[in-house]
Amino acid sequence: MISTLLVANRGEIACRVFRTCAALGIRTVAVHSDADDTALHTRTADAAVRLPGVTPAETYLRGDLVVKAALAAGADAVHPGYGFLSENADFARAVLDAGLTWIGPPPEAIETMASKTRARSLMGIRPPTNVTEADLPVLVKASAGGGGRGMRIVRRLEDLEGELAAARAEAARAFGDGEVFIEPYIEGGRHVEVQVLADTHGTVWTLGTRDCSLQRRHQKVVEEAPAPGLSAALERDLHDLALRAARAVGHQELHGAGADVADGAGGA
Known part of the structure; x- marks a missing residue:
């Protein structure tokens, strides 16, 4: 059974998980950068571990430091929240390799879903290969990452090649992966x-x-x-x-020691 949980995140995300843990009687551990030393999530947790540095790249995105913090604080599970390392398959593996319970999808599922083209193929969705005037407008979209990077709406066929090149370049800069795909663009659609x-x-x-x-x-x-x-x-x-x-994609929420008897923690 999970007794101590480290949340590899900050702010409102971490505080929500901490509230659920308190209701379940689970001890909590926060991690924080120097800039977040007195932040609410740091003060809310039962214990806090400093990650030396100021920027996210120096602290919250350092999976090795987060795993060391979990072990040092006596945590037996890690919850990534969302953002930061939550979609990092290598971090999930590092947590499991350290003998901790990972509250999140298995690393293999994270890797599959990290590539929109792989995920779509697995679900039987095939992008158009030859775009014609009848297909317009279409959306060029980066296979990796998100946040609107590597996305272009194409309304004229003569613009397609240029927008594909621009999307590939932007995706490569933002995510280190220049793969893009094309899908129909739904005017006025809801997300x-x-x-x-x-x-x-x-x-x-x-x-x-x-x-x-x-x-x-x-x-x-x-x-x-x-x-x-x-x-x-x-x-x-x-x-x-x-x-x-x-x-x-084989989605599951809990992996590692104690996972089979602590399924409820995934709802934190």
Whole structure:
């Protein structure tokens, strides 16, 4: 059973996990940069470990330091929150290799989902290979990363090659991976996501929808849950698709020592 949990994150993200841990009777450990020495998440946790440095690259993005902090604080599990190292398969492996429980998808699932082209292929979605006038507008999108980087809307066929080159260059600079793909661009469409949770016994739950349509430069500004205005039938379809996607990549939430008897911690 998990007794002490380190959250490899900061701010509101870490505080939410700490609140859940307090309700479950789990001791908590925060990590912090020098700049966050007196931050709320540092003061909320039962213990805090300093990561020397100021910038995220020196501190919160140093997986080796976070694992050392977990071991030094006597933690038996690590929760990555979201952002920072949460989508880093090497960090997940380092946590498991240290004998700790990793609260998150298995490293293999993280790697699969890190590449949008691999994930889409696994789910049977094939991008168009020969774009014609009838296909326009289309969206050129980076396979790796996110945050609106490596994305271009193409409305004229003669612009396609130039936008592909520009997207590849931007993706390579931002993510170290210049692979891009093309998909139909849906004018006036909504961006709706489904939250999923899984255990180590093959069970996957859907936890409702959220509308992320309000964006600036392809980056989310506000998320509203549950997503408004969805019919019951459409919501069921979205949940079914999310379940299929999670199972296709082997999504689970807990890995490592004690994982089989501590499934509830994944909901923190």
